[in-house]
Amino acid sequence: MAYWKSSSFTVEDNDKRSTIFAQILAGAVYQSARGRLRSIAPTFRRSCALTCPVLAAIYVHRKNVNPKKFFAELKRRKVYKVAIGYAVGGWALAQGVAQVFPVFDIPNWAVRLIVLLIVLGFPVALVLSWFFDLTRYGIVRTPDRESNAKIDIAQTESANExxxxxxxxxxxxxxxxxxxxxxxxxxxxxxxxxxxxxxxxxxxxxxxxxxxxxxxxxxxxxxxxxxxxxxxxxxxxxxxxxxxxxxxxxxxxxxxxxxxxxxxxxxxxxxxxxxxxxxxxxLKLRLDISASPTSRSPDAYDVYLQGLFYSDKSTEEALQQSLEFFERALEKDPQLGRAWTGIAKAWLWLADAYVPPRQAYPKVREAATHALKIDNDDAEAHVYLGEVKRILDWDMDGAAREFCRAVEIDPKSTPSNYFSAAFWAARGKRDEALAYLQRTSKIDPASLWVNNSACELYRYFGLYDEAIAAGERALQLDPAFVYGEPLLAALYRETGRFDDAIRLYEKAENLSGRPAFGLAITYARMDRRDEAVRALNAATANRRYTPDCACPCRTGGA
Incomplete structure (x- = not known):
């Protein structure tokens, strides 16, 4: 089995295998012409035996992993199922062609051509099954299991916790x-x-x-x-x-x-x-906290708490008020690092719905950087700086370091885990994203934002049942949650529940006063052209700005 090693895979080996593979195809055609279709199954097996080592060598060389993991990867990507299904289906088709074509006096070369196409399609099917998966909602790309960054997803609860x-x-x-x-x-x-x-x-x-x-x-x-x-x-x-x-x-x-x-x-x-x-x-536990610094200003702290109060609200007015309070707190105590973190948080949420990202994200960076200069162990500040590197700079390696550092500092933090889930989802790392998402859901089970975010990420990965369940939980927690309706409505539309989608889009417009583009899309999907045009014009006229990015984890979906 030396050919499994990436170091032994050469161009000459590939040429030899191509020649052998061609001979096998010729043999299969010859066998089919003579009516010996039962012998095609060994041909398929030999074809797979010669094709898979080539794929394996490329995979092992590219991923730099143990070749044994290749078999596990074949199973995860359902290559075995496709191979068996194709072989059975191809054999049945060839058998049927051999029996039916002579009845209609179709020449033998047509039989040979079909069998040849079946055999040629076998390695193509294997390759496609490696990269893509067929789900109930269509064809989706199968994400890689391996991650380029080291991720330590610790357990958040134990039996004795x-x-x-x-x-x-x-x-x-x-x-x-x-x-x-x-x-x-x-x-x-x-x-x-x-x-x-x-x-x-x-x-x-x-x-x-x-x-x-x-x-x-x-x-x-x-x-x-x-x-x-x-x-x-x-x-x-x-x-x-x-x-x-x-x-x-x-x-x-x-x-x-x-x-x-x-x-x-x-x-x-x-x-x-x-x-x-x-x-x-x-509770008979141990806590290691340092005494509060005597230099902290009670007046600054009081103003900071007012900023914190408003920063947890979702309206533009409340977020702007929080900025005013945080800035006043810093005037009273310039070393109050959490006020800088609060400013970063407020600008981040303003960028999500109210302020153009290119205007808001530089302010997030400035505030988070100030916070980390005062306290480099501020997990939230690392999170917000990571978002800037991801969204504004497209510095994915830098963003990964910030998110991993945030989780390292505070593994029980909702922002650390939620934004890590969003980051790895945007990178296509399904396993890592879902692990962080599940941990966030355990930490923060009754959170509107967590359930709404879970709805977004599950939708992104094509897990529509889970996405709808999370979206409906969010609306049960708060029926007036303005960010929830458009996302859940889009899911209803994508699963054919058009009436439910229209109902939610109209409810969202009544709550926010902003028509949704998704309503126009829904009418278009229903072939209701006039209503689609009216909805599109209304949404376009009400648009405040066009986001500079459209990553799946920072938008609510159409």
Whole structure:
């Protein structure tokens, strides 16, 4: 089996095999002419035996992998199934031709020609089956399994891992005007707990989805798949802050730990650290966090929390407000690196729907770079810088380094895993993308954005059933989610559910005030020309800008 080694594969060997292959084809034609069609099966086997080593040598040489993996790759790409199916179908066709043609006095050369074409088509079928796969939704290219970058996808949960959800704290301030502050305190505690080894923390978007909703703790725990819930309240009056926190074991309903803290604003950082440490001790885990820097400005922190509050909203007005608050926070404390990260985040989402990317992404780069100068272990800043390198610079190697670094710093982070999934999907690395996507779904199961993104990626890979399920989950979480309808509508259209697609497109237009091009496409697919033209004209007239890129993981689909 020396010919399996890439080093032994030469042009001369290829010429010899071509000659042998031609002889086999001639033999097959001769056998068919004499009516001995049963002997074609060995001919197919010999043809495959000579064709596959050539493919194997090329694959091994190009991929630089163990030749044994070639057989596994043949199985994954369904080459075996195609070979068997082609051989059986070809033999049946040749047998039928040999029996039927003489009845109609068709010359023998026609029989020989058909058999020759069948045999010639065999290696072509093998090659096509290597590169393409036939799915229920059409022919798609089979993605490579190997990745050029080293990816460490660690397990996010184990049998002994404990879990917790940090719910948004209630605002008990006299004027009920400090929701940003109570949410911010809960989010800061959540972020600190997420760094605890052996503790799985439900992501912010999933936990905060329950804000303002009447849901039992058992229901929350079931949806987020957690054992413990931390809830609390914040009362702020002037410079005084009272924070009450309670850790509950959902299994038996008992309080594991609770405490009330009365502090001046200057002591807010110490309170957050104390709550985090108390929870970790109550769960019998270990936490290694450094004490909060005494130089941090409470005023800057308060303004930063306001920016954080608005940056998690999807409207253009809210995102612009968040930028104003983050910039004010930096005026009060230039070393508040998370404010720079917040600016990068806001510009990234503005580029997604409101601002031309070529205008927004340089601002993302500037802010993320500033954040990393202050704290090089800021996982989110690495993520946003990676997006700039991917979208604006087309520096895929640089982007891969940023995303891998983000996951290395914070493997439980939703942005780290979600954007890694989007990156590898754009590179056509299906296995890596789906692995990161599945991990994101475990971390953030009740997130609109995660489910909507899962819908996008599953659609991109042709997994339409999974895509529709994820899209419908997103709309169940929030029926007014303006980014969800167009994507799910496109999926309905692509699977022939035109009426459902039109209904969702019209709903999306009512919510956002922006007609969708997808509605025109749907009418066109239904041969409703006049309605398609009207929808197209309306969408064109309302278009604000044409995106500079159309990668499958940054657009909502038509």
């Amino acid at each position: 404990k879990s917790i959800a940090v719910l948004p704290f209630s605002d008990l301030s006299p004027d009920k005007d400090h929701a940003y502050f109570s949410d911010g305190i809960a989010e800061e505690i959540l972020s600190a707990l997420a760094k605890t080894e052996g503790l799985r923390v439900a992501a912010r978007r999933s936990s905060f989805w329950f804000k303002g909703k009447e849901a039992e703790l058992g229901e929350i725990a079931q949806k987020l798949n957690v054992e413990h819930v931390l809830e609390g309240s914040v009362r702020r009056d002037g410079n005084r802050v009272r924070i009450t926190a309670e850790l509950i074991d959902v299994g038996d309903g008992f309080t594991v730990w609770s405490e009330t803290f009365d502090r001046e604003m200057q002591g807010i950082f110490a309170v957050q650290d104390e709550i985090t440490r108390s929870i970790v001790e109550a």
